[in-house]
Amino acid sequence: METKRCVFVGVGGQGNLLASNLLGQAALSMGIPVVVSEIHGMAQRGGVVESAVLMGEVKSPIVSNGEAHVLVSFEPLETMRILPKCGKKTLIITNAQPLPPFTVSVGQGVYPPVDEILDKVQKKVDNVIALHGNDLAEEAGNPLSLNMVMLGALIGSGAVPVTEAVMKETISKSTKKAFLESNLKAFDLGMGVSKKLAKSMKP
Amino acid sequence: MHKLLTDSPGKEMLLLGNEAIARGALEAGVAFATCYPGTPSSEIPEQFFAISRETDLYFEYSTNEKVAMEVGAGAAISGLRTMVTMKHVGLNVAADPLMTLAYTGVEGGMVIVNADDPFLFSSQNEQDNRYYARLSSLPMLEPTNTQEMKDWTVAAFDLSEALKLPVILRTTTRLAHIRGGVKFGKLPTRKTKTTFKKDPFHYVCVPAVSRNLHKLLLEKYDSALERAEKSSFNEIIGSGKWGIVANGASVNYVSDAVSDLGIEGKVSILKLGFSYPVPKDLCTRFMKQVDKVLVVEELEPVMEHDLKGLAQEQGINIPIKGKGVGALSRLFEYDPGMVRKAVAEYFDIDYQAPAPVDTSDLPTLPGRPPNLCAGCPHRATLYAVKQVYGTDAIHPTDIGCYTLGLLPPLSMGDLVICMGSSVSSSCGFSRATDQKVASFIGDSTFFHSGITGLINAVHNNHKFTLVILDNGTTAMTGHQPHPGVDTEPMGVHRTQISVEDVVRGCGVKDVHVVKPFNVKKTIEALRASFEYDGISVVISKEYCPLFAKGIGKARKARPFYVNLEKCKNHRDCINLLACPAMYLEGEAVRINKNQCIGCSVCAQICPENAIMPLKG
Numbered sequence: 001m002e003t004k005r006c007v008f009v010g011v012g013g014q015g016n017l018l019a020s021n022l023l024g025q026a027a028l029s030m031g032i033p034v035v036v037s038e039i040h041g042m043a044q045r046g047g048v049v050e051s052a053v054l055m056g057e058v059k060s061p062i063v064s065n066g067e068a069h070v071l072v073s074f075e076p077l078e079t080m081r082i083l084p085k086c087g088k089k090t091l092i093i094t095n096a097q098p099l100p101p102f103t104v105s106v107g108q109g110v111y112p113p114v115d116e117i118l119d120k121v122q123k124k125v126d127n128v129i130a131l132h133g134n135d136l137a138e139e140a141g142n143p144l145s146l147n148m149v150m151l152g153a154l155i156g157s158g159a160v161p162v163t164e165a166v167m168k169e170t171i172s173k174s175t176k177k178a179f180l181e182s183n184l185k186a187f188d189l190g191m192g193v194s195k196k197l198a199k200s201m202k203p
Numbered sequence: 204m205h206k207l208l209t210d211s212p213g214k215e216m217l218l219l220g221n222e223a224i225a226r227g228a229l230e231a232g233v234a235f236a237t238c239y240p241g242t243p244s245s246e247i248p249e250q251f252f253a254i255s256r257e258t259d260l261y262f263e264y265s266t267n268e269k270v271a272m273e274v275g276a277g278a279a280i281s282g283l284r285t286m287v288t289m290k291h292v293g294l295n296v297a298a299d300p301l302m303t304l305a306y307t308g309v310e311g312g313m314v315i316v317n318a319d320d321p322f323l324f325s326s327q328n329e330q331d332n333r334y335y336a337r338l339s340s341l342p343m344l345e346p347t348n349t350q351e352m353k354d355w356t357v358a359a360f361d362l363s364e365a366l367k368l369p370v371i372l373r374t375t376t377r378l379a380h381i382r383g384g385v386k387f388g389k390l391p392t393r394k395t396k397t398t399f400k401k402d403p404f405h406y407v408c409v410p411a412v413s414r415n416l417h418k419l420l421l422e423k424y425d426s427a428l429e430r431a432e433k434s435s436f437n438e439i440i441g442s443g444k445w446g447i448v449a450n451g452a453s454v455n456y457v458s459d460a461v462s463d464l465g466i467e468g469k470v471s472i473l474k475l476g477f478s479y480p481v482p483k484d485l486c487t488r489f490m491k492q493v494d495k496v497l498v499v500e501e502l503e504p505v506m507e508h509d510l511k512g513l514a515q516e517q518g519i520n521i522p523i524k525g526k527g528v529g530a531l532s533r534l535f536e537y538d539p540g541m542v543r544k545a546v547a548e549y550f551d552i553d554y555q556a557p558a559p560v561d562t563s564d565l566p567t568l569p570g571r572p573p574n575l576c577a578g579c580p581h582r583a584t585l586y587a588v589k590q591v592y593g594t595d596a597i598h599p600t601d602i603g604c605y606t607l608g609l610l611p612p613l614s615m616g617d618l619v620i621c622m623g624s625s626v627s628s629s630c631g632f633s634r635a636t637d638q639k640v641a642s643f644i645g646d647s648t649f650f651h652s653g654i655t656g657l658i659n660a661v662h663n664n665h666k667f668t669l670v671i672l673d674n675g676t677t678a679m680t681g682h683q684p685h686p687g688v689d690t691e692p693m694g695v696h697r698t699q700i701s702v703e704d705v706v707r708g709c710g711v712k713d714v715h716v717v718k719p720f721n722v723k724k725t726i727e728a729l730r731a732s733f734e735y736d737g738i739s740v741v742i743s744k745e746y747c748p749l750f751a752k753g754i755g756k757a758r759k760a761r762p763f764y765v766n767l768e769k770c771k772n773h774r775d776c777i778n779l780l781a782c783p784a785m786y787l788e789g790e791a792v793r794i795n796k797n798q799c800i801g802c803s804v805c806a807q808i809c810p811e812n813a814i815m816p817l818k819g
Contacts, residue, residue, distance in 0.1 A: 021382060039376070102786075106611075
């Protein structure tokens, strides 16, 4: 199969490591060769958290600059920061709702207007799927389910060979019962938005 | 049941590299495991900690790596299969026992897992611990993926037992923290008790004994070398004239580079997995079959120097290069694109790297450095110390979440070199200067290696304040217990040792215990300590909020809000504390009620008393 290099980026606490781990598990259960990489430890104290999922005949667990097939970003500022991982053909799936870093609150920088961020990002690559991930997570009944919204958006885009059914089964297996319903709803909401937007994507 | 106890041979699971190592140990019948946690090794002992509660595996979080190594040595010399895990700098702490344990050797298989951290994702340096194999003459295995991490761990135990030597299994962050498929083998029953056979003229390393033991070690080294020559972990892949030598994570980058560049037929790859003792015959054979060699290894040019030396010895006159080709350097970690480029450059292949999007027109983005959590007691303590000591005092700090206090606006951190260095370096700072010194150390780090420094400070009459930030856990590496922790909520019965008792036992006369969320009282205690003419210790006790939540002891306080009618926008709260629960909405300071845990520190420092608990 064709190699797929996916990069996940978010802010400590947003749950992107769980998302990449679940995607990896789903891929493995479909018999797709997969390798995931994560950064743990100090990087997680509210800092930027990056992970990668590589599928197909590839051994390296890292995505070099310009080589991501898909970027799944949980935060618009971080979408912009991680742009060097992308090339013209990279599909960017991004949450459009900001989580400003504390440096902004103490006046050590300005958070660019989100519209401006999205506008710039859209000019860099062929396809961008931007969604209001936090709103969708709230709608699903659990503000912490942003990672499920983003996973849904990824599967809905059709950019990776993992199916909706297997992804949902994997989520079901590894979610506490109390959150299962909201997690699956969040996944569906993300997938719905992404499927709609994916229809008008450039090839 | 813990997932790693799944007894279905042939089953494949997506495992973290560190989980794969733990599974390998279980498949080898490990009976005894010790560690001091440290990123990127911490998830190995996390598995053992959980598994030890379900099985007869003995596991302990030891006080530090030296202790872990020695506890493990006792078990392995007695005959039990033993694993000791640590991060690269931990092996510095454990180097003393390591070097002579190599002399005594072991009876039961002993595997030392050492995790290096190229790029320093969460470390103070990026030293290359392949040198420890050379320093100690111990065999080293370097797996390259999750399956090998499991399988080679099993093999490492067998190798250790065959050679009667500890074996070092070396990973790096990009192996420890990747996830990949792992096919399970069988789970044997483990031998958990044994009888120590006395042999003082083998184990008591006085000079006369050690002279014999050093000779014995060199004999074992020769035997290890023979095994390395024949080991399937060392492999020549392909038969082309372009030679590439790689180890660990780099093997993957090389393998992908060769297929991405479509040069499979032209290349021979020498993968060194049983990397020490260096299999000289195999390397010689390899160098004789190729026209030139590229060495791809992260950090130091260890293999590169070995191969150059060997080529000289064997009269092989071909170009051998590593560092300096393309972007391959002694710094940081490698990546697939970098290695692909270096391979293309070295073998003169036409190659156009994929173009990243142009980011030259992007605005300067605000940084997002890691930060102390909302309601972190360290913030409160560091803030209070700053009020008392101002900006001229020296603040040696130590290794833990509180190291983040070095960032503005707290800016409380002047030196970190290693675990425990806050206390001992304070002795030097306070003697060498007339500046006030107040240093910081966490509870786990204090037990790890702060106590000896404190005894030194008392004995040699040094004058400074040591602030012990006691948050009841080892927070940064993932909330592992340590000797000062009440382990009962974790279902483990260990004796809890009071930090205060230890401090007093070390001979410290001026001791203050404070609750940092009481800002006024904390500042009062710090002021008394500031005035004290001698060594003074302030123990600041408050749970890490993340840990407290995990053990059901979260604060039952209401979150706070900013009453905009009272607020005059001094912004002391946000500017002096930089709590991530605070943000600006336009010009107004707001508090995110989902993040605020109600520590109330901001409310206590607000000059207008404008920060109040939310009602209801």
